Structure formats: structure tokens, C-alpha cells
Amino acid sequence: MAEHRLPPHAEEIGDLPPVRGRWPGSCFVCSEGHPHGLQIRFRHTEAGVVSVCRVPGSYCGFDGMVHGGIISALMDEAAAYALFARHGKLGVTREMKVRFLKPVRTDTDIRLEARIVSFSSAAAEVTMFIHAPDGTCLAEAESTWAFPRLSRIATLAGVEENVLQQFLDDCQRIE
Numbered sequence: 001m002a003e004h005r006l007p008p009h010a011e012e013i014g015d016l017p018p019v020r021g022r023w024p025g026s027c028f029v030c031s032e033g034h035p036h037g038l039q040i041r042f043r044h045t046e047a048g049v050v051s052v053c054r055v056p057g058s059y060c061g062f063d064g065m066v067h068g069g070i071i072s073a074l075m076d077e078a079a080a081y082a083l084f085a086r087h088g089k090l091g092v093t094r095e096m097k098v099r100f101l102k103p104v105r106t107d108t109d110i111r112l113e114a115r116i117v118s119f120s121s122a123a124a125e126v127t128m129f130i131h132a133p134d135g136t137c138l139a140e141a142e143s144t145w146a147f148p149r150l151s152r153i154a155t156l157a158g159v160e161e162n163v164l165q166q167f168l169d170d171c172q173r174i175e
Contacts, residue, residue, distance in 0.1 A: 013043055013050055013051070013052050013111070016043035016044055016045060016050065017043060017044045017174045017175065018041065018042070018043050018044075019041070019042040019043060019044060019049060019081055019084070019085045019171050020170045020171065020173050020175070021084060021085075021167045021168065021169075021170035021171030021172075021173075022167070022170070023167060024159050024163050024164070024167055025157060025159060027077070029073055029074065029077040038053065038055065038059075038074075040053050040074070040077060040112070041053075042078065042081045042085065044085055044086075044174060045113070045115075047082075047086075047115040047116055048078075048079075048081075048082030048085070048086060048113065048114040048115040048116050048126070049078060049081045049082045049085050049086075049113070049114050050111060050112065050113045050114075051078065051111070051112045051113075052109055052110070052111055052112075053074075053109070053110060053112055054107060054108065054109050054110070055070060055074075055104070055106050055107070055110070056106060056107060057106040057107050059106065060106050064103075064105060064106055065103045065104065065105060065106065066103075066104040066105070066106055068098075068100060071098070071100065071104055071130065071139050072096065072098050072141070074112055074130065075096070075098065075112070075114070075128035075129075075130065075139065075141045075143075076093055076096060076128075076141075076143065078112050078113065078114035078128050079093070079096075079114045079126040079128050079141075079143050079145070080093075081114065081171070082114035082115065082116050082126055083116065083119075083124055083126065083145060084167075084168055084171035084172070085171045085172060086116055086119075086172075087116070087119055087124075087172075088168045088169065088171065088172045089119075089124075089147050089168070090147070090150060090153055090164060090168060091124065091145040091146060091147045091148075092145065092146055092147075092148060092153075093143055093144075093145060094123075094143075094144040094145060094146050095143065095144045096141055096142070096143040096144075097141060097142050097143075098139065098140075098141040099139065099140050099141065100138075100139050101137055101138055101139055101140065102132075102136060102137075102138045102139075103138070104130055104138045104139060105132075108132070108133070109133055110130050110131065110132065110133075110138070111129075111130070111131040111133075112128070112129075112130055113128065113129045113130075113131070114126050114127070114128045114129075115127050115128075117142075121147065122146070122147060123144060123145060123146055123147070124144070124145040124147075125142065125143070125144055125145075126142070126143050126145065127140070127141070127142050127143075128140065128141040128142075128143065129141075150164055150165065
């Protein structure tokens, strides 16, 4: 795992510029229109993105603890948004290794962070973390990414390529 620095505290995260792009589809993690989604929003950091979010109790595994699949989905989404925001690239996860260190509590603010470790036009490596409000690392992950042609993703997703390109441009825009 790459060297890890604790992300900014919640009050500092509010000062970071928001990632402006809004996914045009029905993503469970980030889309505003998903009826059961988490509607997570990210903010730009020097190395990727960060978010403070809360997972409702309806997404538990054991009562009071976020299901491991939801934890993995959160970290995968953070990695994707880091690539959108830092490089304007829409990729696909090739591999992800998750370590569940401590329980992630439902209905509790958590800090979700993704940092790009390496990037090329063909591939990327990203590390992700979930922290409790006191800074304790609850879960960490590493992922590798590939970058198919945007036209290929547009076809698979049923979204026009120009809509995806606008989304990526909006993600990189910092005002």
C-alpha cells in the first residue's frame, strides 16, 4: 500500500472544491436520481478526491455495520471519481483488493478518500480509504484500472459519447 496521509477533517473538506460532474446514468453510489442510491458527492484533493458521507442502516450486513459489498462499492466509486477529476478519464476496474480493518458503522459520518498512485493513458493504480470521524482507518483498498475507448463505454452504457465527455469535462472543472 502506498504511503497514506489522513484526509482533511470534515470541516476542512468543505473548503475543497467540489467535483462538478453529475453522472448521467443511474449509478447506485453517485446518481441523484437513483431511488435507493447513496448520492455521494466528492471534492477535489491534490492526489484524487475525498467525501464525507453517511451510509444508512438499510445498507447493513450485521445490524449497525455497513455491508462489506457496500464498503467495496464506495471505494470503487471514489477511485473512479479520482480518475474523472484528476485526469478526465473514464475507466473500468480491472482488479480491486479490499482490506476490512474495523467495522464501518451505519448512520455515522465517514471520510472516503481515493488517491491516484500511478497513471498512464492505458492504466492506473488507485488507493482508497475509509476513516471514522476520529481518523481511525476502517478499510483500505488498492485497485487497477484500464481505459477503453470512450465510444465503447458509451455504447455499453447506452449514453451518447458527447454526454460522457461533458461529464468528464465537468468533473475536471474547478471554480
